[in-house]
Amino acid sequence: MTLTAEQREIQALAREFAENEIRPRAAEWDQARALDDAVFAKLAEVGFLGMTIPEEHGGLGLDPLTYLLVLEELAWGDAAVALSVAVHNGLVAATVVRHGTPDQKRDLLPALASGERLGAFALSEPQAGSDVGAVATAATRDGAGWRLAGEKRWVTNGARAGLAVAFARTGDRKLGAFLVELPAAGWTPTNRELTMGFRGSETVSVELSGVAVPGTRVLGDPESGFRIAMEALDQGRVGLAAQAVGIARAALEHAVMYALGREQFDQPIARFGGIQEKLAEMARRVTAARLVTHHAGAAMAEEIGSGPDSLTARAAIAKLTASETASWVADEAVQIFGGYGYMRDYPVEKLMRDAKGTEIFEGTSEILRLVIARELLRDHPSTTDRRVT
Ligand SMILES: Cc1cc2nc3c(=O)[nH]c(=O)nc-3n(C[C@H](O)[C@H](O)[C@H](O)COP(=O)(O)OP(=O)(O)OC[C@H]3O[C@@H](n4cnc5c(N)ncnc54)[C@H](O)[C@@H]3O)c2cc1C
Numbered sequence: 001m002t003l004t005a006e007q008r009e010i011q012a013l014a015r016e017f018a019e020n021e022i023r024p025r026a027a028e029w030d031q032a033r034a035l036d037d038a039v040f041a042k043l044a045e046v047g048f049l050g051m052t053i054p055e056e057h058g059g060l061g062l063d064p065l066t067y068l069l070v071l072e073e074l075a076w077g078d079a080a081v082a083l084s085v086a087v088h089n090g091l092v093a094a095t096v097v098r099h100g101t102p103d104q105k106r107d108l109l110p111a112l113a114s115g116e117r118l119g120a121f122a123l124s125e126p127q128a129g130s131d132v133g134a135v136a137t138a139a140t141r142d143g144a145g146w147r148l149a150g151e152k153r154w155v156t157n158g159a160r161a162g163l164a165v166a167f168a169r170t171g172d173r174k175l176g177a178f179l180v181e182l183p184a185a186g187w188t189p190t191n192r193e194l195t196m197g198f199r200g201s202e203t204v205s206v207e208l209s210g211v212a213v214p215g216t217r218v219l220g221d222p223e224s225g226f227r228i229a230m231e232a233l234d235q236g237r238v239g240l241a242a243q244a245v246g247i248a249r250a251a252l253e254h255a256v257m258y259a260l261g262r263e264q265f266d267q268p269i270a271r272f273g274g275i276q277e278k279l280a281e282m283a284r285r286v287t288a289a290r291l292v293t294h295h296a297g298a299a300m301a302e303e304i305g306s307g308p309d310s311l312t313a314r315a316a317i318a319k320l321t322a323s324e325t326a327s328w329v330a331d332e333a334v335q336i337f338g339g340y341g342y343m344r345d346y347p348v349e350k351l352m353r354d355a356k357g358t359e360i361f362e363g364t365s366e367i368l369r370l371v372i373a374r375e376l377l378r379d380h381p382s383t384t385d386r387r388v389t
Pocket of ligand 1: 120123129130131156195203357360361363365367370
């Protein structure tokens with residue numbers, strides 16, 4: 001895929017940012033299980049918190065491919081930073097851009113673009129992960145507005161966020177999408193999750209006890225939350241695929257450098273055919289995953305559509321391919337590092353932990369296979385489960 005001069009320029013900027021501002025701190029954030037305020041301030045300064053927000057609302061208004069190029073670079077630096085940025089841009093800001101009223105956009109987007117407010121996406125619950133239809137958080141009418149009550153789980157950016165898109169049941173089989181401006185009375189982060197990877201990313205449980213949401217802060221109509229969530233996940237999955245490519249590329253590069261420097265049997269291990277085969281296969285898979293991701297990116301700006309070539313199908317294929325690539329490549333990188341790869345002192349074990357996460361959130365690999373099959377078999381509805389996200 002040929003990049004424009006502007007796309008190359010922003011990619012180079014993101015690469016430099018990841019190299020100077022992110023990668024040197026990645027191990028420390030992983031150890032501390034926290035990112036610091038300074039990195040968010042720097043991300044805001046270069047505009048990376050407004051990538052999906054149009055310029056008229058203070059953002060960079062990047063095209064989807066450029067956005068994906070930046071996410072790959074940020075994840076190459078540290079996956080936790082990239083996830084935070086992607087949830088903010090891809091799941092929250094882009095959803096407001098797509099579904100918000102002119103007033104909602106005017107009121108909320110500039111603060112997201114400037115980083116004054118970080119976005120969180122509160123969909124999952126203790127009993128509602130893959131099965132989004134099982135969301136039990138209730139939205140009840142309160143005058144012209146709503147009150148939300150329930151429990152959310154795994155809310156990335158949840159403790160730091162200034163705006164959450166929260167999904168709650170507004171009717172028997174219907175969900176609404178609510179814009180919750182934070183801090184808000186009744187919105188209480190309860191448990192900071194101790195995750196395997198993405199440790200710097202602040203993933204929390206949240207208790208909602210009567211959170212008041214004005215009627216003007218409902219996205220779309222109060223019964224369109226399921227569709228809004230699915231559309232957001234389509235976009236989000238492509239972003240996550242780009243992050244997985246960044247993790248995989250980092251693992252490949254570390255493996256190449258290590259194989260050149262490590263000597264056994266009086267020669268660099270890079271001279272052994274077994275190691276070269278691994279490196280070649282790693283490179284092949286990283287390149288393939290990137291191309292599939294960019295193929296999905298090309299569909300991001302178009303109509304959502306349905307069927308085997310829809311954004312839904314392409315996004316699921318991209319995320320599935322890239323996340324499984326990241327896990328496989330990171331695993332091989334650990335193998336190439338040998339005993340040192342298994343040590344915390346070297347970067348590849350973290351990449352292996354981070355890679356695993358990409359196979360789970362925003363649609364597990366099992367669910368993505370169901371989504372792909374559903375789009376393939378769309379004209380034969382009796383063969384597939386329509387509820388699967
Ligand atoms: C670090 C992290 C960050 C996250 N951030 C967010 C966030 O910001 N916002 C948010 O809303 N959520 C977030 N999540 C939640 C994430 O999206 C869910 O964990 C994920 O969707 C899976 O749901 P679950 O954990 O309940 O697993 P389950 O749905 O219980 O699945 C368990 C297993 O069963 C399989 N399975 C389920 N249904 C089927 C089926 N029909 N056919 C075949 N297999 C099936 C799954 O693939 C999986 O292997 C995050 C999770 C993590 C770990």
